[in-house]
Amino acid sequence: MTTSRFTRRGVLKTGAVAGAGVALPTIFTAGSASAFTNEPKGDTVTFGFNVPQSGPYADEGLDELRAQKLAVEHINGEGDGGMLNTFSSKALDGTGLLGKKVTYVTGDTQTKSDAARASAKSMIEKDGVIMINGGSSSGVAIAVQGLCQEAGIIFMAGLTHSNDTTGKDRKKHGFRHFFNAYMSGAALAPVLAKAYGTDRKAYHLTADYTWGWTQEESIKAATEAVGWQTVKTVRTPVGAGDFSSYLTPVLNSGADVLVLNHYGRDMINSITQAVQFGLRDKVVNGKQFEIVVPLYSELMAEGAGEAIKGVYGSMNWNWQLDNPGTKAFVKSFGEKYGRPPSNSAQTCYVQTLLYADAVARAGSFNPCAVIEALEDFDFDGMGNGPTFYRGADHQCFKDVLVMKGKENPTNQFDILEIVELTPRAQVEYAPDHPMFAGGTLGECNPGD
Amino acid sequence: MLGLNRKDTTFFLIVIALTLFTPFLMQPFGETSPLAQFNGGYPDLMAKVAIFGIFAIGFNILFGLTGYLSFGHAAFLGVGSYAAVWMFKLLTLNVFPAVILAVIMSGLLALLIGWISLRRSGIYFSILTLAMAEMAYRLAYSVLTPLTNGETGLQVRPTDPRILDGPGAADYPNLFGLELSRSWRLEIGDHLFTFNVGYYFCAAFAILAFYISLRIFRSPFGLMLRAVKANQQRMNYTGLNPKPYTLAAFVISGMYAGLAGGLMAAMDPLAGAERMQWTVGGEVVIMTILGGAGTLMGPVLGAGTIKYLENIFSKINENVLHDWFSFLPDGLENAVVWILSRFTGEGWALTLGLVFMLVVAFLPGGLVEGGQRIARLLRRRGGKGEGGAGGGEETAHTSPSTPPAAE
Numbered sequence: 001m002t003t004s005r006f007t008r009r010g011v012l013k014t015g016a017v018a019g020a021g022v023a024l025p026t027i028f029t030a031g032s033a034s035a036f037t038n039e040p041k042g043d044t045v046t047f048g049f050n051v052p053q054s055g056p057y058a059d060e061g062l063d064e065l066r067a068q069k070l071a072v073e074h075i076n077g078e079g080d081g082g083m084l085n086t087f088s089s090k091a092l093d094g095t096g097l098l099g100k101k102v103t104y105v106t107g108d109t110q111t112k113s114d115a116a117r118a119s120a121k122s123m124i125e126k127d128g129v130i131m132i133n134g135g136s137s138s139g140v141a142i143a144v145q146g147l148c149q150e151a152g153i154i155f156m157a158g159l160t161h162s163n164d165t166t167g168k169d170r171k172k173h174g175f176r177h178f179f180n181a182y183m184s185g186a187a188l189a190p191v192l193a194k195a196y197g198t199d200r201k202a203y204h205l206t207a208d209y210t211w212g213w214t215q216e217e218s219i220k221a222a223t224e225a226v227g228w229q230t231v232k233t234v235r236t237p238v239g240a241g242d243f244s245s246y247l248t249p250v251l252n253s254g255a256d257v258l259v260l261n262h263y264g265r266d267m268i269n270s271i272t273q274a275v276q277f278g279l280r281d282k283v284v285n286g287k288q289f290e291i292v293v294p295l296y297s298e299l300m301a302e303g304a305g306e307a308i309k310g311v312y313g314s315m316n317w318n319w320q321l322d323n324p325g326t327k328a329f330v331k332s333f334g335e336k337y338g339r340p341p342s343n344s345a346q347t348c349y350v351q352t353l354l355y356a357d358a359v360a361r362a363g364s365f366n367p368c369a370v371i372e373a374l375e376d377f378d379f380d381g382m383g384n385g386p387t388f389y390r391g392a393d394h395q396c397f398k399d400v401l402v403m404k405g406k407e408n409p410t411n412q413f414d415i416l417e418i419v420e421l422t423p424r425a426q427v428e429y430a431p432d433h434p435m436f437a438g439g440t441l442g443e444c445n446p447g448d
Numbered sequence: 449m450l451g452l453n454r455k456d457t458t459f460f461l462i463v464i465a466l467t468l469f470t471p472f473l474m475q476p477f478g479e480t481s482p483l484a485q486f487n488g489g490y491p492d493l494m495a496k497v498a499i500f501g502i503f504a505i506g507f508n509i510l511f512g513l514t515g516y517l518s519f520g521h522a523a524f525l526g527v528g529s530y531a532a533v534w535m536f537k538l539l540t541l542n543v544f545p546a547v548i549l550a551v552i553m554s555g556l557l558a559l560l561i562g563w564i565s566l567r568r569s570g571i572y573f574s575i576l577t578l579a580m581a582e583m584a585y586r587l588a589y590s591v592l593t594p595l596t597n598g599e600t601g602l603q604v605r606p607t608d609p610r611i612l613d614g615p616g617a618a619d620y621p622n623l624f625g626l627e628l629s630r631s632w633r634l635e636i637g638d639h640l641f642t643f644n645v646g647y648y649f650c651a652a653f654a655i656l657a658f659y660i661s662l663r664i665f666r667s668p669f670g671l672m673l674r675a676v677k678a679n680q681q682r683m684n685y686t687g688l689n690p691k692p693y694t695l696a697a698f699v700i701s702g703m704y705a706g707l708a709g710g711l712m713a714a715m716d717p718l719a720g721a722e723r724m725q726w727t728v729g730g731e732v733v734i735m736t737i738l739g740g741a742g743t744l745m746g747p748v749l750g751a752g753t754i755k756y757l758e759n760i761f762s763k764i765n766e767n768v769l770h771d772w773f774s775f776l777p778d779g780l781e782n783a784v785v786w787i788l789s790r791f792t793g794e795g796w797a798l799t800l801g802l803v804f805m806l807v808v809a810f811l812p813g814g815l816v817e818g819g820q821r822i823a824r825l826l827r828r829r830g831g832k833g834e835g836g837a838g839g840g841e842e843t844a845h846t847s848p849s850t851p852p853a854a855e
Contacts (some may be wrong), residue, residue, distance in 0.1 A: 053794065106765065108794065113601040114720035118492075121716065124761055125490040139600040143718055150620060150629065169605075208590055209599035237590050238599050253825055297818060448631070 006009065025206055036366050037152035037447030038128045045100045045365065047072065047352065048107065048129035050120050051143060051158065055111030057136040057264040058301045060344045064134055064158055065106060066344035074103050074332070082332040083353060086325040086381035089364035091360035095105045098359065109135060111238070111264075113143040120144045124151050130155060130365055131355050133348055138162030138211035138263070143176035152447020154367050156351035161263075161295050163214035166395040167436035173367060174443050175374055177354065177396045178347045179427070181215035182435055184294045184314040185222030186402040187422035192312060196257065198227035203255035205246055205270060207262050208235040208285040215261045216436060219294050223259075231255040236262070236270075243270040247277050256284040258291045267293060268303035275307040281443035296403050297343045302413045308415070315401040317343045317383055318418060325383035334424050340413050350382045354389075368444040386424075392431040394441070401429050456662060461747070464656055467651045470494050471641045474756075478638030485768065486760060491644035492629060492715075493759050498650035499711045502657045504747030506704020509664060510697045510741035511733070515677035516569065518760045519729045520561065520577030523584035524554040524702040526724030528709025530595070533602045534721045536621065540612035541604070541717075543621050543628065543649070547710040547771060554706020555699055557584075562698035564693060569680065580792025581729050588721040601720035605733070611815045623649060623712045646715050649842040653711060654748075657704060661742055664700070673697050705732075734800075738807055757800050764792035 003269045040046070049068045052061035073079045084092055096102055105127045109116035116135065124130045124147075129369040132148055133156040135141035141160035149171040157165060157176040166176050168219035176291030177248070192200075202223060206212040212235070220230050231253050236246050236390040247270075250258055258279060262270045274280075274291055293300075296313030319340040329349065333341040341349070358373035359365055377390030384398040409415045429436070452460060457609045467475065473490025488494070503525060510516055522826060528550035535546035565576040596602055599779035610617070619626050635641075664670045675683050677692045683690050713719055722728075731754065739750025769785040769792065791799045800836075811817045 021474070113718060114719060114722045114724045117716060121492045122490070122763075125492045126759070126763070127488075137516055143601055143603070143720075146718070146801070147716070208593070235590070438607065442606065 002162075003129050016113055020074065034448070035446065038101055038124065038130050038367075040128075040130060040365055044103045045097055046127055046129045047102060047104045047355075048123035048132040049104055049124065049134050049348075049444050050109055050116060050118065050132050051134040052109040052111040052136045052140070053106075053108040054364075055109075056266050057079065057111045057159075059303070060136040060159055060264060060297065060342065061109070061111075061134070063299060063342045063345045064136065064348040067333065067341055067349035068104065068133060068338060068352055070333060070357075071349045072102050074105055075353070079336070080332050081328075083325050083329050083350070083382055086328050087353065088356070088380040089357050089359050089361065092353070098363070098365070099354050102356070105129060109137070109140050109144075111137050111140065113139045116140040116145050117143050119424065120147050121151075124153060129153065132352050133355070134158040135160055136344060137209075138165055139209045141165050141174075141176075142169045142210060147172045149173040149442060149445060151167060152367055154355060154370055154446045158348045158351065161215065162211035162212070163218065163435050164210050164439075166393045167214070168439040169210075170386075170393050170436075170439040170441055172371060172394075172441040175351070175354075175394045177351050177387075177389075179314075179316045179398070179400055181211070181218040181294070181393065182429060182433070183400050183427040185218035185419075186217065186427045186429075187402050188219070188292070188294060188312065188314050189222035191402045191420055192223065192292065193226040193228075197287070200228045200257050200287070200290075200332075201231045201255045202228050202257045202259050202287065202292075203231050203250050203253055203259060204233040204259045205243070205250075206233055206235050206264060207238050209238060211263070212261045214435065215294055216259075219259055219261070219292075223436075226255070232246060236266075238266060240266065241269060243273050244277070246270075246300070247274055250274075250279065251277075251282070254284070256287045256289055258289070260291060260293050261295075262293075263297070265296055265303070267300050267434065271304050271307045271311070296416065298340070298413070298416065299344075301357045301405060302412065309407055311405045312419070313403050315343050315403050315416075317346045317403055317414075318403065318416065319346075320416075321383060321401075323383060323385065325381045329383055346383060353382070354379075366446060368446055371444050388424075390431070392441075393436065393439075397424055397428055399424050450453070450659070451663065452666075459744075460659065460662060464655055467498070467655055470497070470647070470651070475639065477620040477642055479640050480638055482772075485764065488760055489642060491629075491642055491647050493755060494644070494647045495650045495711075495715050495754050496755045497758070498647065498654040498752035499708045499715070500732070500735065500755055501654050501723075501748040502650075502711070503705055503708035503732050504727050504739070504751045505654075505657050505661045506701040506708070507732045508736050508741060508743075509661060509673075509704070510701040511671060511736055512747075513665070513673035513677060514694050514697050515565055516694060516698070517564070517574045517733065518565075518577040518701075519574055519726055519733065520579075520581030521701065521705045521732055522724050522726060522728035523561070523581040524705035525709040525712070525728060526719070526721065527557050527590060527725060528554045528582065528706030529713040529719035530602060530709075530712035531706070532710040532716055533604065536604050536713070536717050537602075537608040538611065538612075539553075540610055541618060541621050541716040542612070544614075545624055546621075546714060547653075547707065550706045550710025550713070551703050552706075554709065555703040558699045558702020558706075559695075562695050562702070565666050565699060566694050578726055578729070581724065585721060585724040585726070588724050592647065596719070596721060599721065601718050604717045621646075621717055650715065653707060658709065658744070659750070665744060669693070669696070675735055708797055720783075734804060736812055740816035743814065743816045744815040746814045753803070753815065754800060757796055757803075761792050761796035762794065763800055765789070766793065768792075 050057050051064045075083045075098050131154045136159040138160040141157045144259035145155045155174045164183050204212050204216050206216040260270050279289050291311050293313040296315050301308050358370045362369035362373040376390040380386045387398040389396050399420045403416045404419045406415055406417045471489050475487050477483040526626050532546035532550045535549050540547050547826050560578045565573055577817040618627055631642050631644040633642055672693045735750035736747045765792025768791050769788050773781045773784050
């Protein structure tokens with residue numbers, strides 16, 4: 001609130017209050033002007049962690065929450081510091097953020113855009129958060145990103161893989177560290193061509209929302225580029241539970257590869273049912289029938305168990321990677337929670353640290369300064385190798401992992417193996433690539 | 449005044465005053481006070497209370513007066529929202545066309561669903577409306593994706609045509625240029641009060657909605673609706689056809705729901721299919737019964753209580769509880785926190801369930817009946833006291849001993 005808002009209406013309101021008989025000293029606005037939305041005034045600053053704690057993506061959300069809590073501990077100087085020790089930027093020194101202790105509030109998105117937005121709104125208005133991190137589901141991420149732009153706070157996207165998040169729905173206040181569907185396609189297609197040949201017929205089952213749509217588009221384009229044909233694409237509702245009615249037609253379609261553009265419990269259900277149907281034992285067109293899950297996650301693999309053996313997919317990060325950042329993070333996460341972190345946990349952890357680091361480098365919580373610090377930022381030591389935060393669309397560029405379900409797992413966490421570390425150059429694209437075109441970042445909005 | 453008798457005028461003025469001073473009433477604690485957690489005077493919650501108040505007032509016209517229990521009103525809420533967002537996208541971000549279309553579209557849908565469902569009464573009517581709403585939800589969720597954008601939700605984009613908006617027009621829903629998200633803040637000592645344009649916009653509609661409902665309650669039309677509830681067979685025998693009356697009530701309450709949906713979209717320009725789900729339709733039933741079905745003030749009280757519980761109790765997580773009970777010895781503290789955390793945070797619905805159970809078991813007339821009982825008690829004690837509660841007067845036409853159960 002600035003003095004320029006000292007308007008007729010405001011004065012009338014003050015008058016009304018005085019009239020109502022509130023005989024207290026009235027300090028109206030000017031004394032406490034804040035430069036931007038939710039400027040932290042006390043000795044704490046609040047982050048908002050808005051993740052799915054119920055619904056089909058709840059497992060991912062709960063793991064994200066673990067990582068976010070860990071990140072706050074590390075920023076405040078508790079625990080062993082995790083990736084702060086390996087991060088190339090040394091602006092964070094483990095004493096909180098600009099002399100303030102970091103606290104957090106959590107919210108449940110229920111994996112629904114409506115609920116996520118309501119939860120984010122109350123975080124902004126009631127709890128006074130300065131940044132929101134989270135959102136397992138691109139529909140949710142896009143909805144919350146728009147809200148943050150409007151309100152003037154920063155949105156550090158968590159697990160969101162749709163091209164639209166940094167494509168046609170990109171926002172000045174939204175930042176994505178996670179990779180996207182285009183990158184999955186670019187990394188996966190050559191590996192698939194090598195493993196299954198270039199003469200394949202694919203059948204897509206696709207989660208019916210922005211992420212599914214863009215992933216289907218990306219995988220289709222990438223596989224068709226290596227010579228595959230796409231027989232049919234079918235949309236399935238999120239949280240369907242039973243996919244048998246969608247799986248029966250696959251057998252008679254003449255397809256020899258099934259691409260599952262599903263995530264979370266949906267993917268666990270669809271792949272388990274597909275395997276139970278005996279799809280992988282079939283021989284079609286003289287070739288072994290195969291299943292591909294373009295976007296993998298440890299938690300899904302854990303849930304699907306036997307069914308994912310030998311199935312290819314892509315990931316943003318995996319705890320088995322051999323670099324100092326990964327080792328530091330896996331160690332502190334494992335010590336605290338007794339399990340390795342998932343890639344959704346890693347992206348949320350990194351995003352929280354990146355935000356804090358940007359604030360420290362900018363020397364201000366003002367969103368405009370923070371955005372400037374994040375844009376075109378080059379960093380390393382966060383587990384993904386050298387990474388670049390592109391200013392033109394707020395997308396991170398880094399290597400992409402192609403994974404495969406392990407044939408002989410040694411324990412419950414050792415279920416995926418890294419097939420290939422696709423170099424960054426292979427997954428890069430122009431900000432106005434047709435799959436991403438049509439969006440504008442807009443202007444930085446400090447709010448009131 | 450305005451066609452109301454003296455008693456109703458007083459009552460109406462009290463409601464207006466309560467609505468206008470909500471930013472104070474819902475923010476009773478100072479910012480640094482330990483009870484600040486219980487403050488609810490932020491724009492989002494206040495607007496939600498007003499919006500769901502409208503929704504429940506409308507629902508009450510159908511359920512409270514005719515006794516027809518509809519589980520499908522969420523469909524009208526959703527259609528209102530979609531209509532409003534489409535107006536934002538196509539015409540202008542000014543909220544008036546959006547709200548108007550929202551009311552019209554939901555009215556039309558209510559006419560269709562009502563015309564079909566009202567062929568039956570009682571439980572069959574309820575199930576028909578439930579089925580209709582679930583169908584509407586499924587349509588919005590997947591079949592009509594080009595219209596509703598499915599699971600992602602319909603959103604306003606900078607590339608939308610917005611043919612009435614000039615190049616310099618506001619980027620967010622506004623009232624002739626005044627953005628609904630704009631707030632003025634007032635600090636008095638430790639207290640912080642927020643006056644939000646959007647809230648007052650919704651509040652104005654809430655007052656209008658309340659006034660119309662008051663007039664319907666007092667009108668011959670309202671009397672006819674009560675006759676439907678009292679004894680529809682007798683009504684038939686006297687040669688009166690109840691169908692036009694019930695259909696009119698159904699359409700009116702559908703339009704109220706559409707208005708609420710339009711206002712929801714105006715406060716936050718995104719329409720998701722979830723708001724058409726039957727759980728939302730169930731929520732308004734609970735609101736109305738909790739507050740007191742068939743009373744004027746009841747639905748608003750119920751809506752306020754539920755939205756407050758949902759937004760405030762769900763924020764009390766284990767950390768907060770540990771803070772509160774840190775004075776207890778460790779073992780006891782953990783035990784107390786464990787028990788209380790079942791009822792707060794994600795467990796807030798359990799608190800709601802408990803409150804709902806107690807109200808239905810001991811106050812069949814809802815919170816309003818509770819208020820009346822307290823008022824009566826005070827009156828008996830203090831001779832002819834004023835009676836305190838503002839909601840105590842409006843039930844002149846309903847007998848408080850009648851449980852509000854469905855037919």
